[in-house]
Amino acid sequence: MTTQRTGARSAILVEGASDRAAVLQAARLLGTDLTAGGVAVVPMGGAMSVRRFAGELGPRGAGLPLCGLCDAGEVRFFERAGLAPESVFVCRPDLEAELLRALGIDRAEAVLEEEGDLRLFRTFQQQPAQRQRPVEAQLHRFLGTTSGRKQHYGTALTAALSAGDLPAPLRGVVLAAAAAV
Incomplete structure (x- = not known):
């Protein structure tokens, strides 16, 4: 550059x-x-x-x-x-943890739903390695499981916040x- x-x-x-x-x-x-x-x-x-x-x-x-x-x-x-x-x-x-904390679980899941990924997340939660983890940890891990997902959700999760949040x-x-x- x-x-x-x-x-x-x-x-x-x-x-x-x-x-x-x-x-x-x-x-x-x-x-x-x-x-x-x-x-x-x-x-x-x-x-x-x-x-x-x-x-x-x-x-x-x-x-x-x-x-x-x-x-x-x-x-x-x-x-x-x-x-x-x-x-x-x-x-x-x-950064992902900061965004998830700012949104809270319900709002983060609402973003997943808006983006068409909530069903995939629910399937992900049923994987043996995920079942006993807290939902916030599951969300955090889910964001990094597919190429390009972290970038997409960097925008989507941030956009779901207000400037004050x-x-x-x-x-x-x-x-x-x-x-x-």
């Missing part, structure tokens, strides 16, 4: 496509057009790539102000890459990036 090609004046580094989808939807809920504001939301293909992306896009590269969104278990990679602690927004333990890391990274340009 080059800033000449994107016209970016700031960047949010995220682990993957599902994080990008959630950030873009959160920005819509907050009334912020990140693209028009010159903020690129960059999926890195995993947190271990943050050093490369920070080097390319940050102060030593393109000179962009950087923010990051990551899972609690990945924050060390962002720290080692030199991102300031106040510019890294941490999901505990991860957004998890703090999502709200924080959008507002910090928008303020940096």
Whole structure:
């Protein structure tokens, strides 16, 4: 990714496509057009790539102000890459858990129903490995079982929230990036 090609004046580094989808939807809920504001939301293909992306896009590269969104278990990679602690927004333990907590089980299942996946989820719940797990854990696991599902639900689950219900890391990274340009 080059800033000449994107016209970016700031960047949010995220682990993957599902994080990008959630950030873009959160920005819509907050009334912020990140693209028009010159903020690129960059999926890195995993947190271990943050050093490369920070080097390319940050102060030593393109000179962009950087923010990051990551899972609690990945924050060390962002720290080692030199991102300031106040510019890294941490999901505990991860983005899917943050979204499921914000929605609650009933609202999350309503989103699955709207998206045509509730029947599949009910079948998933009957698998021997899932039967004794709490519903929130089942939902969390279900989101990662099929290619593209996490990305799809990054948007759908976030869209089901109001701006006031957004998890703090999502709200924080959008507002910090928008303020940096």
